[in-house]
Amino acid sequence: MKKIILSLSTILICSILFTACGQKAIKDDCGCFMDYDQAIEYSNKKNKALLVFFTSEGDDSNNTQMVNSVIKAPAFKGEIASKYAVLHVDFSQDIFQKSLAPENASQDQQELANVYTNILQNNYQLAVLFNISQMPGIFLCTPQGYVVCRLDADKEILDYETFKNQLLEKEADLNKFKALVAATKKGSNVKKVEAVDNLYNATDSDYRAFMLPILNYAIELDPQNESGLTGKFVLAKAEIEALFAYSQGDVESAVSKYLIAADNQYVKAEEKQEILFKVAYLVAYSESDDYEGILSYLQTAYDIAPESNRAPAIKEAIDYFEAIINTSEDN
Numbered sequence: 208m209k210k211i212i213l214s215l216s217t218i219l220i221c222s223i224l225f226t227a228c229g230q231k232a233i234k235d236d237c238g239c240f241m242d243y244d245q246a247i248e249y250s251n252k253k254n255k256a257l258l259v260f261f262t263s264e265g266d267d268s269n270n271t272q273m274v275n276s277v278i279k280a281p282a283f284k285g286e287i288a289s290k291y292a293v294l295h296v297d298f299s300q301d302i303f304q305k306s307l308a309p310e311n312a313s314q315d316q317q318e319l320a321n322v323y324t325n326i327l328q329n330n331y332q333l334a335v336l337f338n339i340s341q342m343p344g345i346f347l348c349t350p351q352g353y354v355v356c357r358l359d360a361d362k363e364i365l366d367y368e369t370f371k372n373q374l375l376e377k378e379a380d381l382n383k384f385k386a387l388v389a390a391t392k393k394g395s396n397v398k399k400v401e402a403v404d405n406l407y408n409a410t411d412s413d414y415r416a417f418m419l420p421i422l423n424y425a426i427e428l429d430p431q432n433e434s435g436l437t438g439k440f441v442l443a444k445a446e447i448e449a450l451f452a453y454s455q456g457d458v459e460s461a462v463s464k465y466l467i468a469a470d471n472q473y474v475k476a477e478e479k480q481e482i483l484f485k486v487a488y489l490v491a492y493s494e495s496d497d498y499e500g501i502l503s504y505l506q507t508a509y510d511i512a513p514e515s516n517r518a519p520a521i522k523e524a525i526d527y528f529e530a531i532i533n534t535s536e537d538n
Contacts, residue, residue: 233322237278238288239295241326243333250292250350256381257348258291258374261339263298272365273343274299280367287371292350296330298342303327335454338413345370346414347377351421353406354414355384384409391421400425400434407443419447438473442482449489458493462486476512483508484521498535502528 232249233241239260240246250257264274277283278295287293306327308320337346337354345358358373387409390402403425407418422444429437445468452460468474469482487504490497502525509521 233326235295235297237295238284239278239293241295241297243294243329246292246294247352250348250352253292254350255290255292256350256355257294257352258287259294259296259337259346259348261296261298261334261337261342261344263342264301269360269365270343273360276366277370282367287374296333298330336416347374347381348417349381349384349388351388352417353384353388353410353421354417355381356411391424396428397434400429400436404434404436404439407440415443416447416450419444422447432473438471438475438478441468441471442474442478444468445482453489458489458495461489465489477515477517480508480511480515480517480521483511484517484524487524498528498532502532
């Protein structure tokens, strides 16, 4: 299957939800949404689970068969696209061609090409959030967009009935997630926050970027940390926001997101240490020559919890950068 090489420095991720391409829902011939915002808006409004396909028809037999045997199956539009909010994230040559306006294009033709250009840009961003490295990829999500699971798309033969049966087998997992989401709206604030934690723990770490809104919700519900979970969510929020900033090549903002979390009174000592270690790593990885600054982050991290499991690795890093600084001074 085709490998997708995505440069994080060239992909702009502004938020979990992307700018919609227009007011009217954009769908393909199979009844699938082509725009994430429109798909998630529909799934929320209708309380339908979100089904996301990543394909690149024509790249290999798996992608081609996924499109032809499943998405383009005669029964798909009536049985699947009517039951779920289906988003088809297409990277085929066809979608690229649609993003190119013909020579001497009319205003309408140019506007249509711009719509498909926006779709492609959003799709690249979405591929990063879903951690797509290979296609095809299929994801089952709650109506709010929380990822329940990735479905199997690696079989040599994947026909419509096989796919439909696999989807039916995941109904129990979907219902479990729906119950977890519902619990975040019930009971006391502490109970709601604990429910958010249950949802967070149930979600694969690869797909927690979609949880940023509900993490903010939990933090706002428990400003005094009565649940004992506020620090955990502050840290999780910082991880997501730092990823977004770093993906835009904005190392300074990524560092700032982490430092704000490290300054939070409810983040535990060893968590603060981990944050500062990541900050030092981010700055170093950005090829900065501010070795004194990197060393300062590392030393502060070490001093916070010198007996932690992470401390030996931090001490090695301190020794490494001290050696660099000393060598520089000698020269």
